Amino acid sequence: MSRISLEELRTRIENRKGEIIYWRREFHRHPEVAFQEHWTQQTLQKILHDWGIESQVIAGTGLRAIIQGQEEGPTVALRADMDALPLQEEGKKPVLSEVPGAAHCCGHDGHMAILLGAARALLDFKKFLPGRIVLIFQPAEELPPGGAKPMIEEGALEEVDAIFGLHLWQPLPTGQVGLLAGPMMAQADNFEIEVRGQGGHGSMPHLTIDPIWVAAQVITNIQGLVSRETDPLHPLVISFGTIQGGTIYNIIPEKVELTGTVRTLDTTLQARIEERLAAVCELTAQAWRAEIGWKYQRGYPVLVNHEREVELVREVVRKIWGEKRLIPIKPVMGGEDFAYYLQKIPGAFLFFGAGSGKSYPHHHPQFDIDEEALSEAAYLLANIAWEYLERHKPV
Numbered sequence: 001m002s003r004i005s006l007e008e009l010r011t012r013i014e015n016r017k018g019e020i021i022y023w024r025r026e027f028h029r030h031p032e033v034a035f036q037e038h039w040t041q042q043t044l045q046k047i048l049h050d051w052g053i054e055s056q057v058i059a060g061t062g063l064r065a066i067i068q069g070q071e072e073g074p075t076v077a078l079r080a081d082m083d084a085l086p087l088q089e090e091g092k093k094p095v096l097s098e099v100p101g102a103a104h105c106c107g108h109d110g111h112m113a114i115l116l117g118a119a120r121a122l123l124d125f126k127k128f129l130p131g132r133i134v135l136i137f138q139p140a141e142e143l144p145p146g147g148a149k150p151m152i153e154e155g156a157l158e159e160v161d162a163i164f165g166l167h168l169w170q171p172l173p174t175g176q177v178g179l180l181a182g183p184m185m186a187q188a189d190n191f192e193i194e195v196r197g198q199g200g201h202g203s204m205p206h207l208t209i210d211p212i213w214v215a216a217q218v219i220t221n222i223q224g225l226v227s228r229e230t231d232p233l234h235p236l237v238i239s240f241g242t243i244q245g246g247t248i249y250n251i252i253p254e255k256v257e258l259t260g261t262v263r264t265l266d267t268t269l270q271a272r273i274e275e276r277l278a279a280v281c282e283l284t285a286q287a288w289r290a291e292i293g294w295k296y297q298r299g300y301p302v303l304v305n306h307e308r309e310v311e312l313v314r315e316v317v318r319k320i321w322g323e324k325r326l327i328p329i330k331p332v333m334g335g336e337d338f339a340y341y342l343q344k345i346p347g348a349f350l351f352f353g354a355g356s357g358k359s360y361p362h363h364h365p366q367f368d369i370d371e372e373a374l375s376e377a378a379y380l381l382a383n384i385a386w387e388y389l390e391r392h393k394p395v
Contacts (some may be wrong), residue, residue: 006319006320006383008125009121009125009379009382009383009386010320012120012121012124012125013117013118013121013375013378013379013382014375014379016117016120016121016375017374017375019117020113020114020116020117020374020375020378021113021371021374021375023112023113023117024109024110024112024371025094025095025109026043027040027043027104027108027109027112027113028095028096028097028104028109029095029096029097029098030043030098031084031085031097031099031102031103031109032061032082032083032084032099032102033083033084033085033102033142033143034083034139034140034141034142034143034147035060035061035083035139035140035143035147036061036083037061037082037083037139037140038061040061040082040112041057041061041062041063041082041137041139044063044112044116044137045063047116048063048065048119048135051119051120051123052123053065053066053067053119053123053135055135055137058150058151058154058155058156059138059139059140059150059151059153059154059156060139060150061082061139061140061147062082062136062137062138062139062150062151062156063135063136063137064135064136064137064151064155064156065119065134065135065137066132066133066135067122067123067126067129067132067133067135068126068129069128069129069130069131069132069133069389070126070127070128070129071129071130071131071393072130072131072393072394073129073130073131073132073389073392073393073394074130074131074132074161074162074388074389074392074393075131075132075133075134075159075160075161076131076132076133076134076160076162076163076164076385076388076389077133077134077135077136077156077157077160077162077163077164077341077347078115078118078119078133078134078135078136078163078164078165078381078385079115079136079137079138079163079164079165079338079341080108080111080112080114080115080136080137080138080165081108081111081112081138081139081141081142081147082112082137082138082139082141082147083108083139083140083141083142083143083147084097084099084102084103084104084106084108084142085103085104085105085106085142085363086101086102087101087102087103087105087363087365088100088101088103088365089103089105089365089366090365090366091360091365091368093366093368094371103365105363105364105365105366105367106142106362106363106367107167107168107170107354107362107367107369108141108142110168110354110369110371110373110374110377111168112137113374113378114166114168114374114377114378114381115135115137115378115381116378117374117375117378117382118378118381118382118385119133119135121379121382122382122385122386129386129389130389130393131389131392131393133385133389134156134160136151136156136163138151138156141336141337141338144188144190144297144299144300144335144337145299146300146337146340147337148337148338148339148340149337149340152340152341152344157341157344157345160345161345161392162309162345162346162347162388163341163342163345163346163347164309164313164347164348164349164350164381164384164388165338165341165347165349165350166349166350166351166352166377166380166381167336167349167350167351168351168352168353168354168369168373169352169353169354169355170354170355170358170361170367170369171353171355171361172329172351172352172353172354173353173355173356174353174354174355174356174370174372174373174376175321175325175352175353175372175373176325176326176352176353177313177317177325177326177327177350177351177352177353177380178326178327178328178329178350179305179310179313179314179329179348179349179350179351180305180310180329180330181305181306181307181310181311182304182305182307183265183302183303183304183331184303184304184331184332184349185302185303185331185332185333185334185336185339185349186235186237186263186264186265186302186303186331186332186333186334186335187263187264187265187267187270187298187299187300187302187335188261188262188263188299188300188335189261189262189263189270189274189296189297189298189299190259190260190261190262190297190299191259191260191261191262191277191294191295191296191297192257192258192259192294192295193215193218193257193258193259193260193281193292193293193294194255194256194257194258194292194293194294195211195214195215195218195245195255195256195257195258195285195290195291195292196211196254196255196290196291196292196293197209197210197211197214197252197253197254197255197256197290197291198254199251199252199253199254200251201250201251201252202249202250202251202252203250205252208252209288209289209290210252210288211245211252211253211255211256211290212246212252212253212256213288214256214284214285214288214292215243215245215256215258217284217287217288218258218280218281218284218285218292219240219243221280221284222238222260222277222280222281223238224280225238225273225276225277225280230269230273234264234265234266234269235263235264235265235331236263236264236269236273237261237262237264237333238261238262238263238273238277239260239261239263240258240259240260241259241260241261242257242258242259243256243257243258244258245257262274262277263333263334263335264302265302265331265333266302267301267302270298274296274298277294277296281294299335300335300336300337300339300340301339301340301343302339303335303338303339303342303349304339304342304343305342305347305348306342306346306347308346309346309347309348309388310348312384312387312388312391313348313350313384314326315387316380316383316384316387317380319383320379320380320383327353329351334362352373352376352380353373354369354370354373354377355369355370356370356372357370358370
């Protein structure tokens with residue numbers, strides 16, 4: 001680092017540890033779902049403004065802000081997502097959502113607090129910064145088509161050379177860092193299926209076209225695309241999330257509605273499954289004299305980390321904590337719209353462990369994070385940004 005030490009940066013962030021936790025808890029108390037992050041946006045704007053950083057509103061409820069160093073150099077972006085889940089929080093925790101039906105049960109409240117902590121420390125040393133740091137607070141990561149695309153379309157990556165982001169990760173012990181070069185998170189599509197039959201009395205199924213029976217065959221046959229048509233060495237997940245139909249135990253209904261998701265790490269495989277899913281639906285319904293309608297929506301693309309930026313993150317982790325903090329991971333089948341940024345410019349996305357003592361997974365009503373992870377993750381993010389600027393500054 002130019003003219004400051006790792007210890008100085010660590011001390012500055014550790015001194016704000018309580019403040020970082022406070023920010024996380026405030027965001028947790030006031031969750032807002034996708035593209036409704038108005039209180040969150042205003043709160044972030046005020047914090048940045050009080051620090052002398054003016055922010056630009058983009059993508060409706062998103063923000064873009066710049067920390068300008070006094071030295072000329074490259075530009076690196078750091079991103080945090082802002083939205084909560086449409087979920088009723090449960091459990092005994094240090095802080096609970098005060099908004100019925102909305103909760104930060106994924107970790108985005110922590111992501112915003114981490115980026116604020118990193119930004120504050122970097123701002124303290126901005127006269128030494130060999131370039132610029134762009135702060136991206138992005139709405140709507142949880143709801144496809146997501147907030148990353150409109151952020152990009154409205155200039156979030158303008159003149160940015162590389163981007164980094166992280167996700168607090170319950171499966172990892174607190175403080176462990178996991179990431180991969182290449183595909184790390186899946187393409188995440190969703191589908192809707194409507195099976196239409198002919199209703200009647202449950203005692204006389206032969207006089208009906210039972211859409212519940214047909215829907216069951218559709219579910220079974222679609223799973224054959226995984227077990228009998230796909231190379232087992234190529235990851236594929238097809239899961240049904242909802243099935244709705246009928247009103248009472250003794251009436252065969254007129255229709256059944258299904259929804260689900262398709263996850264792969266291979267865009268060619270994803271396209272084939274989209275085509276085959278339609279064929280299986282139509283042929284299954286035809287076999288049992290039902291009618292069927294379906295809709296397939298492509299979601300976020302595969303998140304593909306860039307090798308050079310992944311190695312930069314690993315080297316930073318080794319420098320500040322040692323090899324023991326790096327943990328091998330495999331790709332995960334969750335989706336993440338950070339993938340869109342990585343399609344445009346180099347960068348890397350990492351998992352930061354926050355799971356010590358926390359047994360409930362992401363998107364569970366009792367999900368929580370270990371707040372000890374927050375200041376550590378802020379320290380890492382600040383170091384990654386500074387290291388990138390140092391490596392790419394003009395000679």
